[in-house]
Amino acid sequence: xxxxxxxxxxxxxxxxxxxxxxxxxxxxxxxxxxxxxxxxxxxxxxxxxxxxxxxxxxxxxxxxxxxxxxxxxxxxxxxxxxxxxxxxxxxxxxxxxxxxxxxxxxxxxxxxxxxxxxxxxxxxxxxxxxxxxxxxxxxxxxxxxxxxxxxxxxxxxxxxxxxxxxxxxxxxxxxxxxxxxxxxxxxxxxx
Amino acid sequence: xxxxxxxxxxxxxxxxxxxxxxxxxxxxxxxxxxxxxxxxxxxxxxxxxxxxxxxxxxxxxxxxxxxxxxxxxxxxxxxxxxxxxxxxxxxxxxxxxxxxxxxxxxxxxxxxxxxxxxxxxxxxxxxxxxxxxxxxxxxxxxxxxxxxxxxxxxxxxxxxxxxxxxxxxxxxxxxxxxxxxxxxxxxxxxx
Numbered sequence: 382x383x384x385x386x387x388x389x390x391x392x393x394x395x396x397x398x399x400x401x402x403x404x405x406x407x408x409x410x411x412x413x414x415x416x417x418x419x420x421x422x423x424x425x426x427x428x429x430x431x432x433x434x435x436x437x438x439x440x441x442x443x444x445x446x447x448x449x450x451x452x453x454x455x456x457x458x459x460x461x462x463x464x465x466x467x468x469x470x471x472x473x474x475x476x477x478x479x480x481x482x483x484x485x486x487x488x489x490x491x492x493x494x495x496x497x498x499x500x501x502x503x504x505x506x507x508x509x510x511x512x513x514x515x516x517x518x519x520x521x522x523x524x525x526x527x528x529x530x531x532x533x534x535x536x537x538x539x540x541x542x543x544x545x546x547x548x549x550x551x552x553x554x555x556x557x558x559x560x561x562x563x564x565x566x567x568x569x570x571x572x
Numbered sequence: 573x574x575x576x577x578x579x580x581x582x583x584x585x586x587x588x589x590x591x592x593x594x595x596x597x598x599x600x601x602x603x604x605x606x607x608x609x610x611x612x613x614x615x616x617x618x619x620x621x622x623x624x625x626x627x628x629x630x631x632x633x634x635x636x637x638x639x640x641x642x643x644x645x646x647x648x649x650x651x652x653x654x655x656x657x658x659x660x661x662x663x664x665x666x667x668x669x670x671x672x673x674x675x676x677x678x679x680x681x682x683x684x685x686x687x688x689x690x691x692x693x694x695x696x697x698x699x700x701x702x703x704x705x706x707x708x709x710x711x712x713x714x715x716x717x718x719x720x721x722x723x724x725x726x727x728x729x730x731x732x733x734x735x736x737x738x739x740x741x742x743x744x745x746x747x748x749x750x751x752x753x754x755x756x757x758x759x760x761x762x763x
Contacts, residue, residue: 410685411634411648413641440630443602444648447638450604457602457635494601 382556395565408441420448423532426554430529432502442505458494463487473523477516488516497525508533511542573747586756599632611639614723617745621720623693633696649685654678664714668707679707688716699724702733
């Protein structure tokens with residue numbers, strides 16, 4: 382999505398540790414008109430996929446998931462993160478390792494909100510090593526629903542998570558894929 | 573907003589401790605078409621107020637803030653919660669006491685995203701004792717921006733936070749106000 386690549390070049394900041402800061406429009410301040418536009422693009426990419434529900438993960442996946450769901454007229458479920466595994470209630474849960482923070486966290490979704498017969502699209506803001514996405518696919522699998530694939534705003538292609546999922550036969554669409562950002566020089570993958 | 577009152581009666585569950593569970597549409601699963609409708613109602617209520625930006629707080633305020641901002645074509649900033657006060661960087665911050673969890677947490681917003689000259693509307697999903705809203709008003713005050721008021725989906729009127737803010741001259745609009753929910757019997761305030 383050319384408009385997203387241009388916005389990353391204009392507003393993004395590359396910080397040490399391969400961190401891309403896009404807090405001006407995607408995950409602290411939200412450029413809502415632009416997020417709704419990204420949502421319409423995700424809806425277009427998956428328009429013939431029979432998606433019945435979107436699954437995302439708190440916090441920064443929620444806005445773009447709402448944008449896509451508004452265009453598709455379907456509900457969103459956001460998975461909740463917990464630092465402990467001490468969770469009660471009737472939930473699907475999985476453990477995700479965060480490389481960024483060096484910790485494990487448990488991700489939960491109440492069983493009432495994912496059912497067999499649903500066809501779930503995962504939507505998130507960032508895709509890097511793919512561990513969060515893999516956790517969400519595990520939750521979908523536990524629920525008996527089917528998975529239509531995953532859509533992300535920005536993929537860090539050089540961290541390989543997206544390509545590993547694609548190699549497993551999963552449909553993964555990213556609106557912009559960054560293949561390198563050495564010395565602050567952002568190079569996008571041609572799509 | 574009659575449609576919200578009907579949805580609360582149909583889908584809400586009253587749990588011990590005056591907890592109203594609305595996870596089926598507002599804060600775990602998101603009924604996005606309905607959230608966009610609530611957003612349009614918030615936009616209508618504040619249409620002549622010159623609002624330039626919406627401020628909300630993670631996590632469950634984000635969806636309805638995006639709904640309102642999509643209708644008003646303005647950005648959202650979501651304040652971030654931290655359990656420690658050990659925060660670096662150039663941020664506005666304030667401490668909020670959570671009665672629900674019995675703990676204090678620090679709320680931060682990067683200074684880049686709130687400026688003098690902005691006229692800010694606070695949007696959140698729930699209003700109970702009003703401590704989170706008071707913290708957000710404190711952050712607006714630190715930034716030098718003006719505050720247009722606050723809009724919430726569901727106000728627990730019996731916890732008085734909304735009426736205390738109104739008594740201070742602040743405009744607070746809630747799409748549904750619950751005046752009591754004893755024995756699971758939900759009574760709305762006439763608006």
